Amino acid sequence: MNEQLLKGRWNEMKGRVKEKWGRLTDDELEQMDGNMDQLIGALQQRYGLVQEEARKEVNAWLRTH
Template sequence: MNEQILKGRWTELKGQAKEKWGRLTNDEIDQVDGNVDQLIGKLQQRYGLVEEEARKEVNAWLEAR
């Protein structure tokens, strides 16, 4: 799924993102607003991941959608 599709489907997917990454607050999920880089940054902050790990997690999650 590319970033444009994610942006268009974010309202639908944000509940699933909250389930997957429960440490993210509702405000943080809203701030992401379908932006992959924003999501990766939030995961780095909340989970202490390096960018590459966070990117792999997001990509794997998106592939499953």
């Protein structure tokens, strides 16, 4: 469900993603196009998180939005 929500509302949520994870570039956000796996991978690279940590952060963030 979270992945479908992210994909379906990506244009609305991009700004909020950028606020939460400011190290992500606009180009990265455009290329992701709401793909949760790409978001998780980018968080791993930019923030040095392991995959499960990044996935938990994204899911927790999605529950609040």
